[in-house]
Amino acid sequence: MSRPSSSADLSLSAIKTACSNCNLRELCLPFGLSDQEVARVDELINVRKRVKRTEHLYRAGSEFEYIYAIRSGFFKTYVLLEDGRDQVTGFQMAGELLGLDGISTESHSCNAVALEDSEVCFIPFARLEQVSREVKTLQHHFHQVMSREIVRDHGVMLLLGTMRAEERLATFLLNLSQRFTARGFSPTEFNLRMTREEIGSYLGLKLETVSRALSRFQDERLISVQQKHIRILNIPGLKSLLDNRK
Amino acid sequence: MSRPSSSADLSLSAIKTACSNCNLRELCLPFGLSDQEVARVDELINVRKRVKRTEHLYRAGSEFEYIYAIRSGFFKTYVLLEDGRDQVTGFQMAGELLGLDGISTESHSCNAVALEDSEVCFIPFARLEQVSREVKTLQHHFHQVMSREIVRDHGVMLLLGTMRAEERLATFLLNLSQRFTARGFSPTEFNLRMTREEIGSYLGLKLETVSRALSRFQDERLISVQQKHIRILNIPGLKSLLDNRK
């Protein structure tokens, strides 16, 4: 509906939403807001939609109109080079925002695709700006979210520029663990939503290298891997792969 | 004064500033604002300071209070790993903003150091937020600036994750060329402000690799290099290094 673009037709039934009774409140846009202020955010989120696995939420070049908040599910964002090479720029889970890349040129610069069936809140950006002119805490928090994305990107640049394969993968696993923890899931046991190839694309490695590194971690009893199921057996051990180097 | 921190004492005389008569207006924060609106921005920039070569503007961990606009000069930002490895996350020139990383945690997450004697406008962030609650165009433009940084970072991730040494360097040179052009300088002739090692750190390469690639470009008559002086002889040739791959 809202964007009859090249992206797959996202959904079906728009779901009535409310941040007020969303259990992701503390991870998402309304973080740190008073009840009254959350009510202001509520009024600007009027649509929630389902996005099925493999469907795109937006594509590079498509018009920017919304910021998206992941209600449930899992996404990846990626950029493409003309020759077909691509780079996964991030994996996003519940409570995280998508689409910030679109603000700069009014059109998206990357692609966002669901890695599992998901639900997404559509936040009309013009209205978000309007409300954040009125609600100081919302304004500040939104700036923090954007800044956090910049800081995260710098971390990825550090990873891509200086780390070896095993360090990259350990960093990746520890990051997932920490984010699952923040969402109330086990820090040590989870299912990967992405393929080895997608992990590799994110980490600047080939899928074979990812697979070999996972196997080596398993040999060293740091983790156990069975396809997409990961169990972290030795968090300090994984961490020690990072700080000892050089 | 403002931050009696670990950073070198930046300066000397604060200089009276005014965006209104700054020739970088169109590249900097006031871009796209009416005269009246620029006047509002003027009132929040009360300090301009000199930062000498090798001096830090801020360091990771230092308190965040200002966004900085480069009036003149050249900076690099970098992040550090405990073991001493570092990654240059960007090179910034006149009209560009520094310090956006600090918003997320109220303290800076990277380091910013001048690569040549520079002048910097200090923009108290709390006041910037205040004024941008009142000036819609300023608010929107600031969001665009932050978003542009995210998009830029994604481009660097693509470079670090998928490109080969010569492609990275060609991309780097073309990017510098384009930014110098936007500032009224020659697209084809400029002095590098950074060492081979700093270029390498930014591009995820060792300094020897940077040096060799530059020499190869010179052999192929794409550029001429003499120490820090670069002359680009064949822009299409450099570009063609990028799109043909694979």
Next chain:
DNA sequence: CCGCGCGATTGACGTAGATCAATTTACAAT
């Protein structure tokens, strides 16, 4: 003008990860 030192260049060699290829495994459709 001279010498010192950092930055840059260039060469020889080593290696982490890419590439190519062959199975194996999981899961979805029938």
Next chain:
DNA sequence: ATTGTAAATTGATCTACGTCAATCGCGCGG
């Protein structure tokens, strides 16, 4: 259950870039 397909694992080899090392050369201070 059976077959088809995509994902994952593992091995053998190749290579782009890193590492180590020897100059070179420019700019700066005395």
